Amino acid sequence: MPDNIETNERYGRVVVPLVGACNLQCVFCSKSIVCHNGGATREAMPELSPWQALKYAGEVLEEYPQLKSICIAGPGEPFADPEYAITAVKLIKKRFPAMNVSVITNGIEAFNYCDQLVAAGLDNLTVTINSLNRGIITRLYDWVRFEKRLYRGEQAAEIIRDNQIKTVRQFAYSGIDVKVNTIYLPGINDIDIVAIARKSAQIGAKSFACIRTVQDPDTGENVSHPVSERELDAVRKQCSKYIEISGDSNCRCGTFGNAIFMKTKKRLFEIAAGPIDPEHKRPNIAVATLDSVTVNRHLGQAGKLNIYSYKDGICELLDVRDTPPAGGGEQRWMDMAAMLSDCSVLFVKDAGLTPLGILKASGLSVIRTEETISNAIKYYLFPETMTKCSSCSVMGCDFNKKVQEI
Numbered sequence: 312m313p314d315n316i317e318t319n320e321r322y323g324r325v326v327v328p329l330v331g332a333c334n335l336q337c338v339f340c341s342k343s344i345v346c347h348n349g350g351a352t353r354e355a356m357p358e359l360s361p362w363q364a365l366k367y368a369g370e371v372l373e374e375y376p377q378l379k380s381i382c383i384a385g386p387g388e389p390f391a392d393p394e395y396a397i398t399a400v401k402l403i404k405k406r407f408p409a410m411n412v413s414v415i416t417n418g419i420e421a422f423n424y425c426d427q428l429v430a431a432g433l434d435n436l437t438v439t440i441n442s443l444n445r446g447i448i449t450r451l452y453d454w455v456r457f458e459k460r461l462y463r464g465e466q467a468a469e470i471i472r473d474n475q476i477k478t479v480r481q482f483a484y485s486g487i488d489v490k491v492n493t494i495y496l497p498g499i500n501d502i503d504i505v506a507i508a509r510k511s512a513q514i515g516a517k518s519f520a521c522i523r524t525v526q527d528p529d530t531g532e533n534v535s536h537p538v539s540e541r542e543l544d545a546v547r548k549q550c551s552k553y554i555e556i557s558g559d560s561n562c563r564c565g566t567f568g569n570a571i572f573m574k575t576k577k578r579l580f581e582i583a584a585g586p587i588d589p590e591h592k593r594p595n596i597a598v599a600t601l602d603s604v605t606v607n608r609h610l611g612q613a614g615k616l617n618i619y620s621y622k623d624g625i626c627e628l629l630d631v632r633d634t635p636p637a638g639g640g641e642q643r644w645m646d647m648a649a650m651l652s653d654c655s656v657l658f659v660k661d662a663g664l665t666p667l668g669i670l671k672a673s674g675l676s677v678i679r680t681e682e683t684i685s686n687a688i689k690y691y692l693f694p695e696t697m698t699k700c701s702s703c704s705v706m707g708c709d710f711n712k713k714v715q716e717i
Contacts (some may be wrong), residue, residue, distance in 0.1 A: 318542045324380035324413075326572060328579075329399055331358040333387035335417050335471070336453040339496070339524060341478060356386040357583030361399035362674055366589040367582050368403055371575050377569075380411040390420040394672035397427050404432030411435060414493075418475035421455055425481045436482045438516075439492045439506055440475045442500045444643050448472060450499060476514060483515025490518045490557055495538045495546060514587075518557035521546050557716065575637035586655050587676040593655040595620055595629060596691075597675075598684050603628070606687055610662040611637070619684070621692060626685050648673035658687050 359367060381403055383389055389396040394412060404412050413435035414421075414428070421428075421436070428436075445489040448468035455467045457634050462470055479664040483489045493504055508519045523538040547556045572579075582589060598617045599608035618630040622708050634648040651657060656676045670677055680687050 324378055324382050325368045325375075326382050326413040327359060327364045327368055327386050327403075328356045328386045328400070329359055329361070329364055329395055330385075330389050330392045331387045332391035333417075334391050334419050334456040334715045336386065336455075338451055338453060339494075344358075357578075357580055358386065359583055360587040360671075360674070360676070361395055361402050362587060363582050363585070363589055364399045365402045365406055366490065367575075367579055370578060370582075371571065372407065374575070375571055380413060381407065382413045382415065384415040388417055388419070389414050390416055390424065392671070393420065393424050394668050397424060397431055398672055400428060400433050401431040407697045410434075413437060415439070416478070418478035419455060419471065420474070420489065422474065422481045425478075425485055425487075428482075429487065435490065436478075436489045437492055438475055438479050439494070440494070441494050442503045443472055443476075443506055443510060444500075444503050445469060445472065447500050447503055447510050451496075457628050476510070479511065479516050480514040483517075488518075489516045490520060491516045491705070492520045492522060495521050495523055497538060497542070501546070503660055504546050505553075505580070509553040512554040516554065519550055519551060519554045520557045547634065587674060593653055595653050596688055597632075597654040597657040598687075599659040600646075600684060604685070605683050606658045607660050609664055610657075610659040610677075613659070616651070616657070617674060617684075621688050628690055639664060644669040645673075648675060651675055656691060658684070658691075672713045 364383070372378060372381075383399055383403075384532065395552060400412055400414065403410070409468060411434045412432060414433065415437045416439070418438040418440065421438070441451050443463055445468035448471055449464055452471060454461055454463045455471050456462075457470050457474070479489050493500070493507050495501065495504060504521060508521075511519050521543060523543065550556060586593075596619045598606055598619060599610055599613040600617055601607050603617060613634055616632050616634055617628060618632060620627045620629050632650060635643045635650070637643065640648070647666070648670050651670075652673075654675060656678055657670065658678050658680055660681055661679055662677055665676055678687070678691060682690070682695060
């Protein structure tokens with residue numbers, strides 16, 4: 312299948328970048344190139360909320376109605392934020408039930424969410440497995456983060472191998488079509504590729520793709536020497552004895568060089584810079600504050616939240632709402648999400664991981680800052696109004712040091 316504009320527009324898919332964080336450090340990872348596990352560049356790609364992802368997918372499908380698939384891929388690992396990944400699948404499948412919805416993952420955490428993804432309507436899962444040999448795995452990855460702990464060396468290798476196998480087996484058993492991707496790294500994992508294909512078939516994968524690394528445009532270097540089409544064909548021929556071979560030299564899910572992506576890239580960034588829910592159903596802004604001047608209250612300690620509107624350059628206090636009482640566990644944060652259903656963003660001095668996950672999953676963007684309320688709201692809604700930092704000339708640098716989406 313030739314890799315050209317006509318082919319991409321005919322056979323390509325909508326690739327939706329969702330989560331920037333990652334739980335795995337690949338030695339061949341470069342922030343300036345395509346993420347081989349996720350199919351999207353890190354710094355060059357925005358992170359979308361599930362609602363922004365829905366809007367972007369809808370606009371691309373309106374322009375390219377011949378497409379039949381939507382792929383959630385990168386810019387990091389989707390299951391580094393599982394609530395976002397599950398919500399995105401659910402929203403997209405509900406809006407486009409005839410579309411094939413897929414996710415690309417490294418498989419470290421995905422098995423924990425199999426039942427929820429099946430219920431959400433996931434059709435396909437692609438898992439990147441680059442080796443089954445612990446010695447090789449230690450050469451490929453510096454560390455893995457699993458269940459909030461960081462692992463290195465042999466211990467990391469065992470977790471990576473076992474979890475990836477578990478992910479493939481569990482999703483396949485649940486009726487999801489699973490594809491395994493393996494990056495061909497001559498001199499590193501070439502002796503293991505056929506074994507990966509054979510094992511993939513044994514644990515339920517339907518297809519297998521052997522792909523090449525992408526050259527770093529900054530250095531011109533690969534982690535290993537470039538792979539020729541002849542080398543790829545030879546390996547695929549051996550693997551085809553055990554499993555159906557899928558794809559061409561570079562993963563079709565990848566956005567690098569994809570004609571459709573390049574044509575819609577500007578709009579993608581515009582949507583990412585806009586409201587977390589582009590439908591504008593949540594016009595108000597919530598703030599955790601002690602004095603109604605500055606964002607200076609930790610969410611867990613906030614007994615009340617100020618609710619503001621912003622219109623014609625003016626912040627107007629609409630309401631002061633009591634928060635659900637402490638001690639209710641996760642239910643407290645679900646109740647808070649419900650009481651803030653008219654708000655698109657919540658400004659806090661700080662917040663814990665549990666409320667963050669629940670509130671984000673409800674469609675509420677949570678921003679940590681100690682700015683004045685008026686400046687925080689203005690810079691969030693109109694980032695182009697930020698002044699340049701006197702020391703580095705980066706737009707909004709001083710503000711960004713004090714504002715962080717969490």
